[in-house]
Amino acid sequence: QSTGVLEMLEEVVDRFSFQMQEKEIHPEIFIEDGVDTAWMDRDQIDQVLDNLISNAMKYTPEGGKITFEARRVDDGMIAISVKDNGIGIPKRNLDRIFERFYRVDKARARNMGGTGLGLSIAREIVRAHGGAITLDSELGEGTTVTFTLPTQEQGGEGK
Ligand code: ATP
Numbered sequence: 001q002s003t004g005v006l007e008m009l010e011e012v013v014d015r016f017s018f019q020m021q022e023k024e025i026h027p028e029i030f031i032e033d034g035v036d037t038a039w040m041d042r043d044q045i046d047q048v049l050d051n052l053i054s055n056a057m058k059y060t061p062e063g064g065k066i067t068f069e070a071r072r073v074d075d076g077m078i079a080i081s082v083k084d085n086g087i088g089i090p091k092r093n094l095d096r097i098f099e100r101f102y103r104v105d106k107a108r109a110r111n112m113g114g115t116g117l118g119l120s121i122a123r124e125i126v127r128a129h130g131g132a133i134t135l136d137s138e139l140g141e142g143t144t145v146t147f148t149l150p151t152q153e154q155g156g157e158g159k
């Protein structure tokens with residue numbers, strides 16, 4: 001269904017507001033002019049966003065920042081990104097990050113909980129919507145995950 005992007009991002013932030021307050025993490029939302037709605041299965045995209053924000057929370061120290069951004073990209077697509085200024089991911093691990101059960105080194109993952117499925121599920125969902133998902137990270141600087149969604153219903157999918 002057609003969903004307001006700003007509204008959706010505000011709702012995700014709301015769902016995590018308690019956890020964010022506890023960790024003194026400051027969320028910010030930037031919406032580029034001209035971004036309005038995107039076409040999606042709302043429950044599925046909520047699942048994607050919940051995983052991205054919970055990853056950002058897990059791997060960002062107290063007092064950190066999480067930024068949501070939505071902008072228009074070509075071909076009637078919207079790009080949504082979730083950016084943190086947390087611990088980041090070593091370059092050598094980046095190419096496997098979307099694999100099932102893949103988690104960056106056990107030592108740091110052990111006390112964090114999780115199964116390593118979140119990003120692989122996110123990628124499946126985004127691809128089923130005709131979009132793509134990418135992750136950029138700089139060790140010690142932070143991580144940005146960006147995914148795209150169509151603004152309009154795409155031929156035949158009925159999402
Ligand atoms: P699950 O999502 O199933 O609870 P998970 O969060 O460990 O478990 P993914 O969401 O697939 O699994 O993430 C895979 C791995 O990528 C994580 O274990 C973590 O090492 C790394 N990672 C993901 N997001 C971030 C981030 N924002 N900052 C640093 N590392 C990250």
Ligand code: MG
Nearest residue numbers: 051055118119
């Ligand atoms: Mg996760």
